[in-house]
Amino acid sequence: MGRQPCCDKLGVKKGPWTAEEDKKLINFILTNGQCCWRAVPKLAGLRRCGKSCRLRWTNYLRPDLKRGLLTEAEEQLVIDLHARLGNRWSKIAARLPGRTDNEIKNHWNTHIKKKLIKMGIDPVTHEPLKKEAKPAEEHSSAADNNQHLPESNNSIIDHVQTSQETKDNIPVIPEENCSSDESQLLENISIDAPALNCLWSDETDLLNDPTWNFNTNGLPSWDESCAWLLDCQDFGVQDFGIDCFSDFEVMNTLNTLEMGNKQ
DNA sequence: AAACCACACAACCGCATCATT
DNA sequence: AAATGATGCGGTTGTGTGGTT
Structure with a gap:
């Protein structure tokens, strides 16, 4: 039952993500939420396959991630x-x-x-x-x-x-x-x-913690956390109309960014 | 200082599973 | 029921980095 590849092999970029790609992905998910990963690259203007986008998001960009060694x-x-x-x-x-x-x-x-x-x-x-x-x-x-x-x-x-x-x-x-x-x-x-x-x-x-909005979609408050993330990546929070974050979110997103900047 | 090596981690690949038609 | 498509999972690989010689 031959399955088609999850994406066109031609023209799909591989390897480490650039800051610009991260921005695009964050921006897209911030605006549209997590849905239909297959469509994400096209809609977000990324030359990546949906799988890669999902992985990048879940393993690296998600604002609720802890960074650093396990305790x-x-x-x-x-x-x-x-x-x-x-x-x-x-x-x-x-x-x-x-x-x-x-x-x-x-x-x-x-x-x-x-x-x-x-x-x-x-x-x-x-x-x-x-x-x-x-x-x-x-x-x-x-x-x-x-x-x-x-x-x-x-x-x-x-x-x-x-x-x-x-x-x-x-x-x-x-x-x-x-x-x-x-x-x-x-x-x-x-x-x-x-x-x-x-x-x-x-x-x-x-x-x-009320600052963590684990809503019915199982998603934390992306718009808040992501906005801070974007701000730190020179997006400008004002672009998204969000201007306040808890210390907890700040620490998490800063950790994320610290790691990102090391790349 | 350069070459080499080992390690850690990000990312990819293939397969399984589930949903939809 | 079968075919197809989308997503998620686990194994593996590739690459960057730090340490050693």
């Missing part, structure tokens, strides 16, 4: 979630506000994996590494991994769960489209370390 607490949460969900990065990312699946995936591959191996833990099965065992990299594919998730026999998770029995459950972020199995899995995850408690409470605050 210890976030890292621990990723490990816990990975033990339950396997390489389902988007599911994991859904529980780390401001983090993207790509970011978590990268962090896993570059940092956490090595850390676990150093600790003598197999990053795939989350079981203790045996001397005669094959290196982690030689384990079966990620797809297999998803099918052979450990059943709570991992040392870290055991530790967490043991502690869970003596502590109140801390709710995970509800995800509407979680399967019942997934929900069950995730309900079993509790937060042990104080740092993680902190993370969750921060997250709760974030979600309750």
Whole structure:
């Protein structure tokens, strides 16, 4: 059932995004919202494919993104979630506000994996590494991994769960489209370390923060956040008729811009 | 100072899934 | 029910950067 490519291969630009392209994309989404990615490049005047636009937006330009390395607490949460969900990065990312699946995936591959191996833990099965065992990299594919998730026999998770029995459950972020199995899995995850408690409470605050308009579309207040972003990129806030932002948004967008300027 | 290397991260590719016709 | 199209996901690759020799 041959699928057509998502975009014309001819004339489509690849590689790193320029500031100008970012501006165009931000401007377009600010004006039109997120819809129909396939049409975005044409309408926004970009010589990119829709996929590329979506990726750029979700992984880099979104104003609600946190930047910088994952904290210890976030890292621990990723490990816990990975033990339950396997390489389902988007599911994991859904529980780390401001983090993207790509970011978590990268962090896993570059940092956490090595850390676990150093600790003598197999990053795939989350079981203790045996001397005669094959290196982690030689384990079966990620797809297999998803099918052979450990059943709570991992040392870290055991530790967490043991502690869970003596502590109140801390709710995970509800995800509407979680399967019942997934929900069950995730309900079993509790937060042990104080740092993680902190993370969750921060997250709760974030979600309750009136400056963050998590509206029915699942979108934060783009017009506010994006306008600031555009302002910082020499667009001029006045162009969009928006003139006030919370400190929180300012920090987030500034972080985004800092990273952008490094490019 | 230059060459080389390793690492981190942004971006791409192919496939799966879901929606629509 | 089948075909088609759009989007999302996960694996992989490419590139920039910093450290080392």
